[in-house]
Amino acid sequence: MRNDPPARRGRRALLGRLAALPLLAAVPALARALQAQAAAARPEDLLDVMDFEAAARAVLPPAHFGYLATGVDDDRTVGWNHEAFGLWEIRSRRMVDVSQLDTSIDLLGARWRSPLYVSAVSAQCAFHPDGEVGVARAAASRDALMMLSGFASRPLEDVVQARGAPVWQQVYATSEWEATAAVVARAERAGCPAIALTVDNMPGRNNETLLRSMKVDPRTCTDCHVNGSHNALLKAPLYAGLGLPAGALHTPLDWSWDYVRRLRKIVSGRLVIKGIVTAEDTEACIDCGADAVIVSNHGGRDEETLRSTIECLPEVVAAARGRIPVLLDGGVRRGTDVYKALALGASAVGIGRPQGWGLAAFGQAGVERVLDIFDAELRVIMRQAGSPSIAAITRDRLAPRPTIWRG
Ligand SMILES: Cc1cc2nc3c(=O)[nH]c(=O)nc-3n(C[C@H](O)[C@H](O)[C@H](O)COP(=O)(O)O)c2cc1C
Structure with missing residues (x-):
């Protein structure tokens, strides 16, 4: 000390x-x-x-x-996302050679050292002055896939430079098509190989935990948030200079799958749809030409009492029938959570809040330690359960926890 x-x-x-x-x-x-x-x-x-x-x-x-x-209302989806991993038990196999552990994956034409990626988290300068640049440096040092929020507080090009490699760019549907087209073009100019369209974020959510925390914060928000800088439209560098009217960044209420088809036409790289929780919507994504879907409920920030993502995963994987990869995020806090998602068919597994916690507490070094902990825990369970590679983490390694637990 x-x-x-x-x-x-x-x-x-x-x-x-x-x-x-x-x-x-x-x-x-x-x-x-x-x-x-x-x-x-x-x-x-x-x-x-x-x-x-x-x-x-x-x-x-x-x-x-x-x-x-924050989640919404009573934050129950937030809790369920993590708790539901406990509904699965691991069936370890013995006498398997695990001397050469390989955690690498192939995903949409790229190879990654780990199946764990950092998902889109907005406004990260609220957690640490380095914001998304700190996360990008951590992702670079651990060779992790990074998805950048459309409402990031640092410009895309700075983040790409800090990552030293392209990142996936997340976007929301907007009521101004020109804005969507402009940010897709900007992301592709910056080398982003994938655009992730988030489809689970309608306007008007009740983030009660956030509202309560604002009431007990002794500071006056407007001391720092001047000129409406709480407003994503005014603040998000990705949309800066586009001259958008107020409200343009809200998901249009009258949207349909035509929006995805239209987006497909202008995205020349991979198109990923984030926020899918049903078989029907998985089929629709494939029909629209999506290259991957992400089983996600925005970390429980949008809808209350939604099924946890690990519960939704099997139905989405079954509907995808191997035609496109299925990713998952939500409540992933342990290496065993990652293992279970992979066993149920996820091709990669994302984290939201954990990167924010690491960043807030220690900047880049905190995010690196969070990634290292996940990596170490995943390796431990792969060794224990007799799964020397990600491909060897198969469905038969899990059994549902009995409703009335024996012990
Ligand atoms: C503070 C915060 C901001 C987020 N911002 C975005 C965003 O801008 N775009 C998006 O698609 N998802 C966003 N998410 C959702 C994450 O990408 C991810 O789906 C979710 O956090 C995963 O759940 P977890 O936090 O339990 O790991 C955000 C999540 C948090 C916690």
């Missing part, structure tokens, strides 16, 4: 003092979070991905943590 830089020592001391306040002791989660951060001010001291949530909570202003954490 004596070798820590002064800023870290100061932060550690402050957090330690805060954690000791009697008032905070009455709020166990917050006190625990502050203590975790005070006791472990280096990423390598944190043991699992959830520790980073506590660390992020300790350093972020309440409203910014609330933005990262």
Whole structure:
């Protein structure tokens, strides 16, 4: 600790003092979070991905943590996404040669060191000044696939440079076709090999946890968020300079699959549809020429009491019938979660909040540690379960947990 830089020592001391306040002791989660951060001010001291949530909570202003954490209504989809991984049990096989573990995958014409990718998370400068550039550097150092949010707080070209390789660009449907066409063209100029269209984000969601956290944040939002800079249209660099009318970035309520067909015509690389949870919509995506679908519910941020993504995965995989890859995100917090998604047919597995937690707590180094923890945990279960490669993580390695558990 004596070798820590002064800023870290100061932060550690402050957090330690805060954690000791009697008032905070009455709020166990917050006190625990502050203590975790005070006791472990280096990423390598944190043991699992959830520790980073506590660390992020300790350093972020309440409203910014609330933005990262929020679901809708009672946040039940958020909880279910993770809990549902526990509905599957692993059937380990013994006496399998696992001396040469290979976690690499081939996805849409590219090879990746790991099936884990960092999914689109908007406005990451709210978590750390490096924002998406910090995530890109971490992704570069771990050779991870990165999907950049259309509402990222750093310009696409800066992120591509920091990643040192193309990233996938996520976009939303807009009521201004010219805006969609312009950002697709910009992404392709920047070398993005894939456009991911998110289709689960209608206007008007009730992000109650965020709203509550804003009420307890002692700061005045408009001190920093000047001139409407809360507004994605005014703030997102991807849409800067397009001269869009207010509301243009809202998903059009009168949309149909024609939107995807139209997009297919202007995307010259791969077209990925993010936010699919049913067999019917998987078929529609394939019909429209999509190259992949992502089983996702936006991390439970859009619809309450939706089925968890791991529950939706088998039906989507069955509908895809191997014609296109199926990816999954939502509630992935452990290497065993990644393993289970792969066993149920996912070709790659995304994380949202965990990258934000790592970034908030430690910048690039935090995201790297989060990726390393996932990697280490995945390797452990691959060895244990007798799956030396990703292809060897097959459906028969899982059994549904009995409804009435025996133990
Ligand atoms: C703070 C935050 C911002 C997000 N922004 C976007 C976004 O701009 N576009 C998008 O498609 N998904 C966005 N997502 C959803 C993620 O891409 C991903 O689907 C989800 O977070 C996965 O669930 P997890 O957070 O439980 O890992 C966001 C998620 C979070 C937590």
